[in-house]
Amino acid sequence: MEIVQLLVSDIGKVYQKSEMTEPVRQAYEAYVETHLKWLSEWCVNADHLKNNIHHLYLLVDDKIIGFRYFYFPSKGNYCELLAVFIDPNYRKRGFASKVIEQSIDFSNKKGISKFVVRISIDNKPYKEGLLSFYDKLCGKRCPPNQFTIYSSKGKREYGL
Numbered sequence: 001m002e003i004v005q006l007l008v009s010d011i012g013k014v015y016q017k018s019e020m021t022e023p024v025r026q027a028y029e030a031y032v033e034t035h036l037k038w039l040s041e042w043c044v045n046a047d048h049l050k051n052n053i054h055h056l057y058l059l060v061d062d063k064i065i066g067f068r069y070f071y072f073p074s075k076g077n078y079c080e081l082l083a084v085f086i087d088p089n090y091r092k093r094g095f096a097s098k099v100i101e102q103s104i105d106f107s108n109k110k111g112i113s114k115f116v117v118r119i120s121i122d123n124k125p126y127k128e129g130l131l132s133f134y135d136k137l138c139g140k141r142c143p144p145n146q147f148t149i150y151s152s153k154g155k156r157e158y159g160l
Helices: 008-017 022-042 046-052 095-109 124-141
Strands: 002-007 053-060 063-071 079-086 114-118 146-151 154-158
Touching: 002 095, 022 063, 022 079, 053 095, 063 095, 079 095, 095 124, 124 146, 124 154
Parallel strands: 079 114, 114 146
Antiparallel strands: 002 053, 053 063, 063 079, 146 154
16 A cells, blocks of 8 residues: 655646546546635635645555545645545545545644544435544544534534
């Protein structure tokens, strides 16, 4: 297993070097299209956007089986932890945990310890699983980190 980190401007390199599984390709295209549109409307500086969206790709046997991306807004010293997706054939093996932890570690190295997570998925078991995961993660990573998690169940704050 390998985790590769790229900026949004380097996405083409992933397509050239590795093959995405079909579920990952479909999810990636849907997430990126939706989130990049949302972020570009939210962010006034396109160069800032291009240089501050980070992608993590999870490779197994040169196949991309999952991804995570996160963003550092220009206003505020925090990180928006955006989408995470693992091919259904590779779930329940700790891969999502690894890319989530690595995005937090990367942010910590940049001096960022405040995180915002927005869980908007409609799949109830998956949403409950994510909330449970972040509850455990926050218990382990707070302090020094601070997390604000938004979902249909409201706002949860950790380490504040």
